[in-house]
Amino acid sequence: MGEKVLMKGNEAIAEAAIAAGCRHFFGYPITPQTEVAAYMSKRMPKVGGVYLQGESEVASINMVLGAGAAGVRAMTSTSSPGISLMSEGISYMAGSDVPALIVNVQRGGPGLGGIQPSQADYFQATRSTGHGDFHLLVFAPSTVQETVDMISDAFDLADKYRMPAMILSDGMLGQMMEPVVLPDPKPVEQDKPWAAKGHNNERPHNVINSLYIQPQELEDLVRKRFEKYRTIMQNEQRAEEYLTEDADIIVVAYGASSRVSRSAVDKARAEGIKAGMIRPISLWPFPVKAVSKAADTAKAFLTVEMSMGQMVDDVRLVVAGRKPVEFYGRTGGMIPTPKEVYEQIVRINGGVC
Amino acid sequence: MTLNILLAGFGGQGILFAGKVMAYAGMMEGKEISWLPSYGPEMRGGTANCSVCISDEKIGSPLVTNPDILIAMNLPSLEKFENDVVPGGTIIVDSSIIHKKVERDDVKTIYLDASSMAEENGLKGAANMVILGRMFAETSFCSYENLEKGLRKSVPARKADLVDSNLKAIGLGMKS
Amino acid sequence: MTEIKGGRPHALTDAPFHYCPGCTHGIVHRLVAEAIDELGVEGRTVGVASVGCSVFTYNYFNCDMVQAPHGRAPAVATGIKRARPEAVVFTYQGDGDLAAIGTAETVHAATRGENIVAIFIDTAIYGMTGGQMAPTTLPGQVTQTTPYGRDVKTAGNPIRVCEMLSTLDGVALAQRVTVDCVKNVKAAKKAIKKAFQYQMEGKGYCIVEVVSTCPTNWGMAPTDALQWLRDNMLPYYPLGVYKDVGEGSQ
Numbered sequence: 191m192g193e194k195v196l197m198k199g200n201e202a203i204a205e206a207a208i209a210a211g212c213r214h215f216f217g218y219p220i221t222p223q224t225e226v227a228a229y230m231s232k233r234m235p236k237v238g239g240v241y242l243q244g245e246s247e248v249a250s251i252n253m254v255l256g257a258g259a260a261g262v263r264a265m266t267s268t269s270s271p272g273i274s275l276m277s278e279g280i281s282y283m284a285g286s287d288v289p290a291l292i293v294n295v296q297r298g299g300p301g302l303g304g305i306q307p308s309q310a311d312y313f314q315a316t317r318s319t320g321h322g323d324f325h326l327l328v329f330a331p332s333t334v335q336e337t338v339d340m341i342s343d344a345f346d347l348a349d350k351y352r353m354p355a356m357i358l359s360d361g362m363l364g365q366m367m368e369p370v371v372l373p374d375p376k377p378v379e380q381d382k383p384w385a386a387k388g389h390n391n392e393r394p395h396n397v398i399n400s401l402y403i404q405p406q407e408l409e410d411l412v413r414k415r416f417e418k419y420r421t422i423m424q425n426e427q428r429a430e431e432y433l434t435e436d437a438d439i440i441v442v443a444y445g446a447s448s449r450v451s452r453s454a455v456d457k458a459r460a461e462g463i464k465a466g467m468i469r470p471i472s473l474w475p476f477p478v479k480a481v482s483k484a485a486d487t488a489k490a491f492l493t494v495e496m497s498m499g500q501m502v503d504d505v506r507l508v509v510a511g512r513k514p515v516e517f518y519g520r521t522g523g524m525i526p527t528p529k530e531v532y533e534q535i536v537r538i539n540g541g542v543c
Numbered sequence: 544m545t546l547n548i549l550l551a552g553f554g555g556q557g558i559l560f561a562g563k564v565m566a567y568a569g570m571m572e573g574k575e576i577s578w579l580p581s582y583g584p585e586m587r588g589g590t591a592n593c594s595v596c597i598s599d600e601k602i603g604s605p606l607v608t609n610p611d612i613l614i615a616m617n618l619p620s621l622e623k624f625e626n627d628v629v630p631g632g633t634i635i636v637d638s639s640i641i642h643k644k645v646e647r648d649d650v651k652t653i654y655l656d657a658s659s660m661a662e663e664n665g666l667k668g669a670a671n672m673v674i675l676g677r678m679f680a681e682t683s684f685c686s687y688e689n690l691e692k693g694l695r696k697s698v699p700a701r702k703a704d705l706v707d708s709n710l711k712a713i714g715l716g717m718k719s
Numbered sequence: 720m721t722e723i724k725g726g727r728p729h730a731l732t733d734a735p736f737h738y739c740p741g742c743t744h745g746i747v748h749r750l751v752a753e754a755i756d757e758l759g760v761e762g763r764t765v766g767v768a769s770v771g772c773s774v775f776t777y778n779y780f781n782c783d784m785v786q787a788p789h790g791r792a793p794a795v796a797t798g799i800k801r802a803r804p805e806a807v808v809f810t811y812q813g814d815g816d817l818a819a820i821g822t823a824e825t826v827h828a829a830t831r832g833e834n835i836v837a838i839f840i841d842t843a844i845y846g847m848t849g850g851q852m853a854p855t856t857l858p859g860q861v862t863q864t865t866p867y868g869r870d871v872k873t874a875g876n877p878i879r880v881c882e883m884l885s886t887l888d889g890v891a892l893a894q895r896v897t898v899d900c901v902k903n904v905k906a907a908k909k910a911i912k913k914a915f916q917y918q919m920e921g922k923g924y925c926i927v928e929v930v931s932t933c934p935t936n937w938g939m940a941p942t943d944a945l946q947w948l949r950d951n952m953l954p955y956y957p958l959g960v961y962k963d964v965g966e967g968s969q
Contacts, residue, residue, distance in 0.1 A: 194570065195696075196563070196566060196567050196570060196576075196578070196696070214798070214801060214802055216798065221582070222582060240801045240802075242797070242801060244794065244827075245823050245824070245826075245827035246823060248791065248794075248823075248824075249791070249794040249797075249823065249824050249827065250794075252787065252788060252791035252794035252795045252798065252824070253794050253795070253797050253798035253801070254798060255785075255787070255788075255791075255794075255795050255798060256767075256785065256787075256794065256795035256796060256797060256798020256799040256800075256801075256802070257798035257799065257801060257802035258798070259785045259795070259798070259799065260765065260785075260798065260799045260802035260803045260806070261802070261803075262802040262803075264798065264802065278788050278791075279788060279791065282787075282788045286785075286786065305582070361582070362579065362605065362606070365579060365580055365582050366577055366578060366579040366580075366605050367563065367566060367577070367578035367579075368576065368577050368578070368605075369570045369576065385783075386765050386783035386784060386785050386799070387765065387783065387799075387802070387803045387806060388762055388763035388764060388765060388782070388783055388803065388805075388806050388807075389761075389762055389782065389783055390762040390763065391761065391762040392762075395732075395780070395781050395782055395783050395784060396783045396784075397777045397778075397783070397784045397785075397786070398784070398785040398786065399768075399777055399784070399785075399786040400786065401774060401775075401786055449602070449603050449604050449605065450603060450604040450606075451603075452601070452603040452604075453603030453604050454603075456603065525604075525606055527604070527606075527608050528603060528604050529608075
């Protein structure tokens, strides 16, 4: 392990990816993720890697597809409107089982929206990043150190399950500096016998493809992929449970809004209110187990997001009417304050206790 | 102990840098820290501000909305954030630039002729460090040794010759 | 006497082509495969299939293959080549893929001087979707979506791809060929092989545009289609070398 340094979230993303063995970065500038690309353009030539600025997000994600298909750890990073442009390529990658890492440093939407932090791309990340039946692995860090650790895991899991993984960050986590310890470097080459990198006259040709013109063949393949998704849903759920054991009110929040919510929960506890928090770390698979367990003991849930309410749907699906699930959100780049969230906790507490 | 600091001024006054030195010094002291800049159009020639949290506990929201300490280096920043400071908090004003007085009487206000002091001592542009020195003297949020370490960590290698002048400016602020 | 080689090139699989009678895709596939065989690079070649009639090329070439989204083959090929610089990478694209939906990817791969080969099949019509206007549809040409003939005032003008790309510094070879007769097939083969050689020498982006027939969507018998190509397409899209940096250049 290296020494503790102060790093911006976006720069930490880049350095962590290099430590994870990534040597191929393709991207297009967009605020608030641009530091990832700028950092990569500086570092990649020094570690024998490739930094290439594509002519668009559309081109960049397809470069990632090509490099991922050729068997290397490839990545791109963008912000919300960029993911919309990349959704075609992401669907093709999911449909041809190509692993890679996609980082979304979210900003306000829809449309050009704004450039301040947002969490309004939850649906896009977990429901439909592109056309067709598929999922991405989606992870949401809440600190710079967690971002660093998560990137290494995301590359490993993407390779293990042969599917794209996404880090769903936001402008706040991307721009802020916190102390980090960078992990030890991982090998650059992984064994990928399926990759299209030349058969060297030693095996039949590999084909990386998402076209299956016979409906039965396509259905069989998609079903097989969903069996894999079921395994992932069983094994890869991640969440932090904070003061949940005896909590009456459980806040569910991820990423930046979980930091605000943690402050609010602490204040509520100091005032004698039994508040706790579940912080989903994996957004897909959603941490069903943690939320379901809490639904047995808590009296009410409050989902806090920097959106008009997206993850709250997943919380409601899991809680399934057993307990009330309320929502508080700010959007458009506004960040909720701990005070606002605290007041919601007090309000709900008054109603159920 | 948690210290929430908001630094605000024009782009180019070294607002973000002063915040970074604080954050690094806090880290060297073994504290939890966070540093969050404003970003976007405002950093392109307009105002810049920066939230720094230094705490013994894990930091929740890194966005400082109610600072314990406000460092104001231009008038719009003082006007914008004066009322957000917690009662009993501190406002440090660069009075070389801001001629208006703080209206609140429930906060401690320090008027520091930082820009002039820096300039008179051949340290033009180091008003941010003068103010940092004063803020350090007020709070003792870390040891002087760690403050110096924090500065050295924050100055990029190619500008290492600036460490001494920055230390001198910090010293000016501490003695003010 | 011309020697007639028997059997399939090794770089082609045994899968029978799905192409319509009289379509020239089959000839061009064979020429690409022969070039790969002759250069002895099948083991390190990665082909990129595009979207359109040639989407199934991944079934026909024996080298490793990646199927790209519509128009994105140059970006996918860029990713492969940057990941595996020792690989020989080619795209196989039709006119819609290369010159309409994928124009940006084509132009930028070309101007970057990506070391890839683009085999460009220009039939002046969309084949897979059943005969709509292509970016290369001739003025006045009737297609399903230009039922009164292509009116350039409303539908715009065709793109001459080799001429356009020849202005870019990253392009090492831009050559237009056709496969309507033995002489031209031989010339096409030579151009394709040269493009692969240039890539192996690191010269930059190479494009070989093959003016081709689409008898089905043109609504003609194969031999009539070949004559229509000579009478209508070649005057608008003259054969020739539009850019060639030369054997010795780097």
